[in-house]
Amino acid sequence: MRPVVPVKKRIVLVGGGHSHVTVLRSFGMMPEPGIAVTLIAKELDAPYSGMLPGLVAGHYTHEECHIDLVRLAAFAGARLVHGEVTGIDRVRREVHIAGRPPLAFDLLSIDTGITPDLSNIRGAREHAIPVKPVSTFAPRWEELRKRALLPDGPRRIAVVGAGAAGFEIILAIRHRLRQEAPKHGIDPSAFGFVLIGNEALLPSHNSRARTLARKELARTGVKLIECDGVVEVTPDELVLASGKRILVDAALVTTKAAAPAWFADTGLKLDAKGFIALRSTLQSVNDDDVFAAGDCAAVLDHPREKAGVFAVRQGPPLAANLRARAIARSVKPFKPQRQFLTLLSSGDQRAIAARGPFAAAGAWAWRWKDGIDRPFMESFNDLSFMVTEKADEEMRCGGCAAKIGPATLSAALSRLEASGEDRSIAREDAAIRDTGGERLELESVDFFRAFWPEPYLLGEIAAIHAMSDIHAMGGVPEHAQGVAVLPYAHPRRTEDDLFQLMAGAAAAFEREKVVLDGGHSSEGAELAVGFAVSGSVERDRLRRKGGLKPGDRLVLSKPIGTAILFAALMRGAARAPWIAAAIAGMRRSNRQAADVLIQHGASAMTDVTGFGLAGHVIELLEASRTTAALDVEALPLYPGVADLARSGVASTLLPQNLANRAKVSGLAEQHSAWAILFDPQTSGGLVAGIPADGAEACLAALKAVSPEASIIGTVGPDAGAGAPLLELRSRRP
Ligand SMILES: Cc1cc2nc3c(=O)[nH]c(=O)nc-3n(C[C@H](O)[C@H](O)[C@H](O)COP(=O)(O)OP(=O)(O)OC[C@H]3O[C@@H](n4cnc5c(N)ncnc54)[C@H](O)[C@@H]3O)c2cc1C
Known part of the structure; x- marks a missing residue:
């Protein structure tokens, strides 16, 4: 430890x-x-x-x-x-x-x-695009660019604010639109650009830089209006302080900031x-x-x-x-x-360099700027070489990838079963209690070490994950009890972490009207959380792992690859949009997907968690005494997973999950799909068998609640003892 x-x-x-x-x-x-x-x-x-x-x-x-x-x-x-x-x-x-x-x-x-301050320009809020803050500008520029390259798109473009940002932006826009115009059948000279300031151009730069900047604007054909600020923006014109009106199709504002x-x-x-x-x-x-x-x-x-x-x-x-x-x-x-060096780019890979009273312009200045900016960014984005120095122990996966592998688990359980008495452990997603009423009672428990260090989100995902066992059996979760391990800290800090963890879980439970009515906590080496969830199911809605019929289509509700992504994150190799997509998927409850699958006649169902998709499909096949063929190219993957798997990134549980490999045929030893198919999933989706004639309708309905859902394979007849259960089909070697 x-x-x-x-x-x-x-x-x-x-x-x-x-x-x-x-x-x-x-x-x-x-x-x-x-x-x-x-x-x-x-x-x-x-x-x-x-x-x-x-x-x-x-x-x-x-x-x-x-x-x-x-x-x-x-x-x-x-x-x-x-x-x-x-x-x-x-x-x-x-x-x-x-x-x-x-x-x-x-x-x-x-x-x-x-934040942008557009209050001193009438109509700017409604009709102009603020250049600041930078984070909201990028998507709005993309939208303007696409419109500008349409046959009847905006052609007259103005930037209001003639400071450094305004100067650079108007020239960058000009360069981009003129470069791309011919590919869209537009004459580059159809565009007109104007830069307008209420002061002289580049007020915080020296006069030499200003002169060079005016020359750059003249060279590139950008009209400059100085010392005559815009007081009003309308959908098609700018009104200046002098009363002058300028016709424009799009206006960007980079003036005051608040x-x-x-x-x-x-x-x-x-x-x-x-x-x-x-x-x-x-x-x-x-x-x-x-x-x-x-x-x-x-x-x-x-x-x-x-x-x-x-x-x-x-x-x-x-x-x-x-x-x-x-x-x-x-x-x-x-x-x-x-005094500091400023390098103002002129759009076409030229720049003006200025410091103190000095200024000069040329392509060399752009190369200089590029030579400073790129290494600066790499020092934040290429962290992999620093991460490799971390101990292997620190790279152990969390979430369901921190579970005990299937072979170890089944060996331990069979020893228990062999030790006498009637202690057979049913291998359904939840234990079923038949108390003779209209509904069967369901009970399940799930628990894992943190895969994400922030307690609120961890608690939320752990709760959604724990409820999934009940959903996988067609049931409704009703009550939950929590178990949490918190690293030792001052009691006030522990209280805050426990509060965040349970607040996240409570938010998830509340959405499904589940009562969180107890639990236990302990100090430990690492943050870990789990929930025992109980619920019930109408008898005819109960779904088990057994029940697949030959000919059924296998339908998967969510993408896979969560452990690969979080393993990559520990190695500095994941990207923000990939992790964001995985988190969005993990935050999605399986409740609605279960409803859709049951409405479309799911013959058997389970949720995809620690053993990976292949491991859980094998459970269905064994319980149903069937086989299946799986189309590897039809598997929905979270963004980034395919490339990461190809480059060898895998969860630390993968070797244990691959113990089931002998039950699978059809893929070459080195195919990267193995790592994906046996990748342990945290808060994964549901996989179910759906009668062939209703599978497409089921998929259409499922996509409305789980857009990446996919039909991934077909169930076949029992192949006899010892034969592989799951055949993987791929068009790629
Ligand atoms: C087109 C353009 C070109 C520029 N070029 C240069 C240049 O070459 N050199 C130069 O020195 N300066 C330049 N600037 C100025 C520069 O952008 C800013 O000075 C700089 O971004 C300020 O950095 P910052 O860390 O203060 O804030 P920011 O870079 O704006 O970062 C703030 C972050 O905080 C986040 N945030 C905001 N509010 C919240 C909240 N409530 N909760 C959580 N997160 C929040 C935002 O999403 C953002 O990611 C340029 C500006 C523009 C518009």
């Missing part, structure tokens, strides 16, 4: 901004025993603003200019909450998160960036514009335990413009001071530099 270091301080990071990503990397590279870090982030991939114009221009992919917060948090050993903070209660030391119970903190750090509105109720001292007022240690001026960084804050002694470069530079001192404060060392002041 690994030594347990009790949690002494909880650091909560709000927002995955440019400073917090450095804090996370710092804790990943140098973990601090006894310090628990939680990141609360609205988006799971954080855009890096320096490369955003390059994304718009088409020079970078989404992955290249976003930091994967799921991977980074896993590397940092941090808990990740995918959610939006709506406020903080400084008296109770709690963070409020939309749709969740409050989360306790000892130290808090805020790096949420800004602090998030919830700051006003925190009791934190704010500056005149509503940003969090900081000391040079990055601590709030009126709360030593609240830190902030980036655009959402203002260091009173060192005022600087709002720019990503400062947010990035604040990362290391913020990490050092959070760490110091957590272990009761003294925090240090940080003075940002006054």
Whole structure:
């Protein structure tokens, strides 16, 4: 057992901004025993603003200019909450998160960036696209790009705000649309671009940079209007302060930025514009335990413009001071530099470099910028080489992938059965009690070590997973009792974790009207949770593992591959959208899928969990005395699973699950589908036999509640003793 270091301080990071990503990397590279870090982030991939114009221009992919917060948090050993903070209660030391119970903190750090302030331009909210915050801009730009490349799409495009962001964005848009126009049968010269500012172009840059920027705009044919701000946006024109009207089809706004509105109720001292007022240690001026960084804050002694470069530079001192404060060392002041290099891209792989009074432009400057930005991003996204140094023991899978393998389990149970008396253990998903009433009673229990360190989501998924055994038998779960193991910590921290764990579970149970009416808890080495669930089922609705008929189609309700994905996450090889998709699937109860499958005459049914899809299908086949052929290409997989399996990523339970391999035929030894078919699933879907003539109708109905559902195979007759039960068919070698 690994030594347990009790949690002494909880650091909560709000927002995955440019400073917090450095804090996370710092804790990943140098973990601090006894310090628990939680990141609360609205988006799971954080855009890096320096490369955003390059994304718009088409020079970078989404992955290249976003930091994967799921991977980074896993590397940092941090808990990740995918959610939006709506406020903080400084008296109770709690963070409020939309749709969740409050989360306790000892130290808090805020790096949420800004929100757009469109209040001074009439109609901007309704008719313009705000360029800030960056995270919401990217999808809106994609939508505009698609429209602009339609035969009758927008052609006259304006950017309001002639600072650095406005300059880069109008040129990036111009480059992208003109590049792509011919492929869509559009003459590039049909587009018109205008940049409008209420001050001179690039007000915070030197005059040489301004001159170069004007030349770039003239070279590229972008019209520039300076010192005449937009006061109104309508669906087809911009009204300027001078009264001039400009016809446009699409307007983007990158003007004023405001602090998030919830700051006003925190009791934190704010500056005149509503940003969090900081000391040079990055601590709030009126709360030593609240830190902030980036655009959402203002260091009173060192005022600087709002720019990503400062947010990035604040990362290391913020990490050092959070760490110091957590272990009761003294925090240090940080003075940002006054002069800094800016590299403004001109869309077509040229840039203007400026620092102090100097400025120059050319393709070399873009290459310089690219040479700085790419390695910076790689330092956050390519963490695999650092992860490989972790001990194997730390890479053991959690969830259902931490279960005992089928051979070990069945050996232990057969010894029990052989030890005399009538102790036969029925191998259904839930125990059935027939008390003579109209309904049969069902009882089941499930339990696993944490596969995800954040207790609320873990509790929710564990509850959904535990109810699944009852759903798999056609029943209705009614009561639940919980068992939880919590790592040793100060009683207050243990209380918070237990509260979060049970609050997540209670939310899941409440949705199905299940009463959580008891349980037990214990201290232990690692977070683990489980539930005993009881329920009942009408006699004619009961479904067992036996009952498949030759000719039945095998229908699977959810994708598979959860353990491969979480194994990849531990190795720094998973991506945020993959994990998000798996979590969304695991949070989906099997209740509705069970209803659909039963309505369509399910002959036998079970849920896919620790033994993997193949292991559970074999259980159905053995209980039904049938065989089956499975179409490997029809298996629904979570995104990322196929590639990961091909590259050899697998759960630590896989070797044990493969003990069932002898019952399977048809696939070459080295085929990556083995790892997928025997991949243990946490909160997996249902697999059922459906009469062939109703299978397509069943699938259509099932897709309405479980969109990735699929018909994966066909049941065949018994092949006799010793013959393989499951034949795998694949068109790929
Ligand atoms: C087009 C463009 C180009 C730019 N180019 C440059 C450049 O080249 N160099 C430069 O220095 N600056 C540049 N900037 C400015 C730069 O984008 C910002 O200064 C920088 O993003 C600020 O970083 P931050 O960490 O403060 O916040 P952000 O990067 O905005 O990060 C904040 C994060 O917090 C999350 N969040 C917000 N609210 C909540 C909440 N309530 N709960 C949970 N999470 C929350 C957000 O989703 C976001 O991921 C550019 C800006 C734009 C628009």
